[in-house]
Amino acid sequence: MSFRPDIVIVGAGIVGAACGFELAREKFSVAVVDAAGIGMQTTAAGMGHLLVLDDSEEQFALTRYSLSLWNALAKHLPPAVEYSRCGTLWVAGDEDEMAEVVRKHTYYGERGIQTEILDAHALREAEPALRRPLAGGLRVPGDAVLYPPCAAAYLLQRAAELGAKIFLGKAVNSIRNGITRLADGTVFHSKFIINAAGQFAPKLTPGIHIRPRKGHLVITDRYPGTITHQLMELGYLKSAHSISADSVAFNLQPRKTGQLLIGSARQYEVADGNVDFAILSRMLKRAMEYVPSLGSLSAIRVWTGFRPATPDQLPFIGPWPDDPSIFLAAGHEGLGITTSLATGRLAVDFLLRRASAIPVEPYLPSRQIEGVTHA
């Protein structure tokens, strides 16, 4: 094949799509290769909640930056992407969680994100379907929701209009020293290769620490107006933080179609994608504790997906020390839809050797090696 791209991107999930979009906009010649189609792996399984999150200072910086990029892009997104700026409502069950609401409000405010504290009454007004009593909540109005596979398709369509070439149904066997070998025998030579293979990234770049973290979701029939914000329990933080144990948390999303998407569950060390009825049951019961009327709504489908998780819950974005032709953009765990656009920007900044809007060091893959040597 005579086509010689500057950059080959392996993976047409949301992360690979965002990289393709940002690179094509900067006039790089780009090839995007995916073994399946656009957004058919983890991106197809995700919830599509775009949110600012404060598990760590670094996570906050990345999510805030990326959310600002999404919100700037919002007016261009076609209806199929189902972008809706519904905001997040963090629900506090008791006074302890209410204290967390206040802390979060201050933390976000100090970093330029406006939020609003709701007392029990205001919470009831905002979301009448929630059970009573509840202590209150925190509204984050800038958060949004979209439909990830169509968002990935939109980004790649824009990239293609700018000259990117997209190869679907083509598996990559290996990437090394600027050479990408496809299973069908095609070979690409390029200056850089971006590994955006999500949970499969370690197969192409052995040695990176990404583990699949299984999740379950349930989608209902259409019940428009049941809720208007993405609802999350503050206990979510407790469960999402536990690295090893299985956990469930109340996480309910209103889709533009009127459907409700019910999450969430996290499991490590489960390799098969089968529905696990024990954890599904826990997840649904948790959701029904918060929104009792959910029980009588019709569930259409249940599915599972694997989040690409790293040990420190931050993605790998940057050059791979063992092979300078390889740039990693993988390991976005449960926030990859949100942080995809920022990832694309950081990749472009690196290639253009220009300064980034946020410090890039926390996401560099070299931290993994340092972590090992320091240990």
Add this chain to the structure above:
Amino acid sequence: MNAESKRSFDVAVIGGGPAGMGAATVAAECGLSVVLLDDNPGLGGQIWRGESGSSKHTQASHWFDRVGRSSVEWILEARVFQVGKGHLSAESPDTVHQIAYSHLILATGARERFLPFPGWTLPNVLGAGALHSLIKSGLPVEGKRIVIAGTGPLLLAVAAYAREKGAQVACIAEQTTGAKFACFGLSVLLVPEELEEVWQLAWQLQAVPHWKNCWPVAALGKERLEAVRLSHHGRIREIASDYLACGFHLVPSLELAQFIGCAIQDGYVAVDENQQTCIPGVYCAGEPTGIGGFELALVEGQIAGFAAANRKDLARKLWRRRDAGLRHVRALRRAFELRDELRNMPQEDTLVCRCEDVPFGLLRAHQSWQSAKLHSRCGMGPCQGRVCGAAAEFLFGWSNSSVRPPLFPVRCSSLAEMPVETIPEIHEGGSK
């Protein structure tokens, strides 16, 4: 929230059509405890639905009577939404039934295939089977003009019934060729049990134009159907009509069998001579093993029931009748094979998925059902792709072998109350 009932049976039969009634009855007569589940308010399946012991159909009244006298326990309006090893869950309007079983008989029947063409979503354009049931439950059709289009013997049955109720059947538009249809007619004449029925049909329909090589090009009308445009031997005809009843033969309901990992061969559940699937103790009878009509369904059901009761001697006595029926299956398949031109019926803006309003043009860009589904939402609605999936399979050659839970939409509370032991053995073909 949900009342729950937990029971245990030797045999669970899913589907209360002829196959399921036959299977359940003989298994119970052999002394087994049997539960028969169906999601309709009455037994009988597609063909005998809404009838009872007083049916004028002799076979129907025989089986309604026999199942009534047996020890079969039937549970109606119960939809089986989850099946695992030795365990199944079914939802009724106010209960979840948790049933433990030793033998499972799948008799889930078939449904009509719809193919999209411009105007097919207009009011008064219906499935042939749907019109049949509507008339049965009281829709007045006296003096109404009806066009019946599609393919398969069902069209004749529906036409005869509509005429009997006073409708004026303007024509039957059959897509297959005259030669293929004639071959089929001959093959039917070789089955003595069908002869009487065939003569009756022919008699009732002698005044109705029966066009071969004919299919709908468009359903026309503003608020509702006013006329049907047909392609007939390459010419376009327009026929004023109050109703258009369409059906492109039947597609077997395989979801349940696929879900638990039964092998599928040539589009049907693969079974041995005793109707046992590749999973020991799991049997399948009726339309899912081959579209062959209610007589065959009854025979297959009885074979499965006897086999489950370990009365292979009695099962064996029915093999010959079943094998004759299977010849009929092949004859049907050949005669009513869909012609390629039908793939040109939809236009760019013709909806293929009615639940999610997905037009033909949007689907064509995709390589697979999975990709089309993900990006266009085709098949993501409450029918779970049961209607558009069969259409897409014909139009684009896409197959969909991955069936995810729940098998039917169910209340969230029913899913939440699933016993943990019912973890199914899912054999998913896909990448996930």
